[in-house]
Amino acid sequence: MSVNIEPFNVTAVETPVTVGIDFGTLSGRAVVVSVADGTQLAEAVHEYRHAVLDRTLPDGTTELAPDWALQVPDDWRDVLRNAVPKALALAGVTPDQVIGIGTDFTACTVLPTTAEGVPLCELPGLAGRPHAYPKLWRHHAAQPQADRINALAADLGEPWLARYGGKISSEWEYAKALQLLEEDPELYAAADRWIEAADWIVWELTGAESRNLCTAGYKGIHQDGARPGREYLAALNPGFADFTAKLDHPLSPLGAQAGTLTARAAAMTGIIEGTPVSVGNVDAHVTNAAARALDPGHMLAIMGTSTCHILNSDVLAEVPGMCGVVRDGVVPGLWGYEAGQSGVGDIFAWAARVAAPESYAEEARTRGLSLHELLTEKAAEQPVGGHGLVALDWHSGNRSTLVDHHLSGLVLGLTLDTRPEEIYRALLEATAFGTRVIVEAFEQGGVPVGEFTVAGGLPKNRFLMQIYSDVLRRPINVIGSEQGPALGSAIHAAVAAGAYPDIRTASTAMGRINLAVHTPDHDRADVYDRLFAEYRELHDHFGRGGSDAMHRLRALRDAALTDRTEDDQ
Template sequence: MSALFLGIDVGTSSTKGVLVRADGEIVATATRAHELDLPRPGWAEHDADQIWWNDFSAIARTLTARTAEPVTAVGVSGIGPVLLPTDGRDRPLRPAILYGIDTRAGQEIAELDAELGADAIAERAGAPLTSQAVGPKLRWLRRHEPETWRRTRRVHMANSYLVSRLTGAYVLDHHSASQAVPLYDSRKQDWADGWATAIAEHIELPRLAWPAETAGLVTAAAAAETGIPAGTPVTAGTIDAWTEALSVGVRRPGDVMLMYGTTMFIIATLDTRRVSPPLWGTVGTFPGTFSLAAGMATSGAVADWVRRLTGEPDFDGLAAAARLSPPGANGLLMLPYFAGERSPLYDPDARGLLAGLTLRHSRGDIYRAALEATAYGVRHNLESFTEAGAPPRRLVAVGGGTTGGLWTQIVSDVLQQPQSLCASSVGASLGAAYLAALTAGADVDIDDWNPVVDACEPDPALAATYDEGYALYRRLYHDTADVAHALAARQV
């Protein structure tokens, strides 16, 4: 009987799980869709019990019921950085405030920059204060929900909350902590003396561990809810984008993951710490590694908006129509800032724009313009990586958006760089299962679990077309930003 590893990841719009053997054989997978709660413009939330724990438990029960073999170890990952305030018994006090797509704490970002110094924050934490940061959201909670703040004793991210429900342990991994800017000192790789206690005040901060370390063992109560045997080791886990990168072998210096999902997320692996204000600098998944990361506020979300607007039941019809539209979308240009923009603009009041419309344009042109807009956004971010001294040497594409090939081809054509594609698109849950295997001491290699099987090569003949389109894309934002900001102020 071979070892069996369970990986479950809680994403923005679905939770996914996988059972994997030590040789990389995928025994079973399961998925549960869930909704993102958007109670106000600029707010994004999840109910930790109804979504995170209920999804995890249901998927764990489904997968463990498909085999008579016991699970050897459990890996968890989830969206982040997020802020879930709980009481001293880890009971949620409000829905979790999500990562950079939640832009409510703009005032608090400005205040902390002024108090601590923007340069000092970037140098100590490794990243600037943006809508991605946890510290400003803690201050927002204190200001706007004082009763919740008074009752808050602990704070969780998705993976640490799952660890708590499974094991009773209050543990957060170093990587996730490094995104709790400015509470973590990425130079010392520990909570930031002075800053953490000043911002978190009476809140107990979790014990720190590395993602592949054992956080605890499954309790009898959790075993009854999940079907996972009591006593099974559970990893500390980490943020889902990093387990997604791990799932496709992005772990060596120069490797860069492009994650095609609801948002586009980009991670570069480094062997030295780098600080670049347009990007997020973090510690890596493993000791001795570091990352630079970037994230667009929307990507697949814009594509889905076009699908819903045109009444298409799925993306196949839109993709077929977009293939009939030439590169440049017959003179259409979109800004994909439908939920503001994260890196490298950090402009929560940026807004989407479709320029060049005529009565001759079709749904295929509009859909192609949306895909090209996300490709231009990727190019903008990758230029920031190069300027930071971390030029991408190898691009690996992953995520649901790689299906069908049109989106990845447009991105390669805009970048004029190839992208590697791996055998499995299971994603972050596979990376979580791999962490579980490492936790259990298994001799495994992710490149054996999920080898590269294909590449998306750029068309050199399109370089000039997309260079021109990219220049217009960059110009369009600057030329229309004042109008976008004025309109944003009217959206409540």
């Protein structure tokens, strides 16, 4: 249901604009956008002071176990305090021109709060408790809980499981909450609310809790108006029986108005109190409107540290290994499908950090290039298959279609002659192969994929995008904005303010897309077909039961680290 609020009087504002705020993994950005045609007037970025907590808490002494990834809520407030006023100043607009505010967030980034929305990590005495902090989307330490959630649901024939491709991810709400209960039951009891950051930031802006249909459906196991039943949850853990009470709240449709800006939020942002705020959304899903990728069969890949694949369809089907399918999950009237890859840009960053020697770094500095640019340049000089390598893109586990975050990366074919740029290229290709697995899973599951569009930071790498076009044998469209999620949030804000009747109309007016920017070369594609066959063999061998070596190695690592910690104590 939506909040019953009168539409903003858009016609009374001269040259109206909206503000879109995108909360990413390492930073938040604000854009000021013309409501008339989506022209971006200004943008501002604010880096999170604490970035990602994956080794210690802010105190610098409380260590975190492997696979943990946390964030600090005040870093998000700093985006409101800094990026929004700066973007407004750069745009040269006055606060009265802002008719609406929209936000989006990484997901599933979820946090425990009090009934008033105060994060537990901000309460006296709790700053040293890891479970009091928001768990970032790439927090993968709840895999054992996810395994139990999936096994029990399969045994009991829970009807919602098929809507998630047969497996709930360790990244999603229920697995992370079950980990909280089992590792810090006192904090679990203190958490009145378990809420997506996408909804929490709207709470900060409006002063009232709201919940969006998107995160509830994809991350919170909400299907056909219901969540998992009490008996099922109790079977997982008796203390988990009433978990759904921490989530329960009326759900608002996308593009609706969640409320209006409070005096406190107005002071932070420099925007007038009472300005409409749209319902929260996920960074990937909101980008579809920015890229005009709302029609059935139009897949959008949002490529950054990870990749999310969003596809609308008028067909409801069970696609193994997808992240979820939700009615009206992206745009009203269609089934919205989500799939994804847990590591993409993160893998390239790892390769640049680990595989490139100092001589490469020195060459990059001398030539005024980034290490990524140098490695890409050298990799582009190779013929397809010339490195003799094939890699698996599982450094952060596999989100789709295997849904297993205890899988790990692999590079096969290394010799004493293998060069850093060859490893780098093999990893670029591996992520393209992972996307092809996802596209083929949808098509084999009866959900056609027609157009393919990319957004995010990685499409700037034209060589990478040519690899994707060749591997997929498809033309690739590119979003016409470098700030796709923020533009998408600004579009939703325009709908919430009443400037447009619906998301589709606003997307047509304000969205941006460049068609067929990259087209496949069929000779290269033929060779990539052969490489993909090798990738698929390794994918199925290590991911579908041929070898459990990756899981055993992880268990051996965890045991060794646990023993070392106990010895230190």
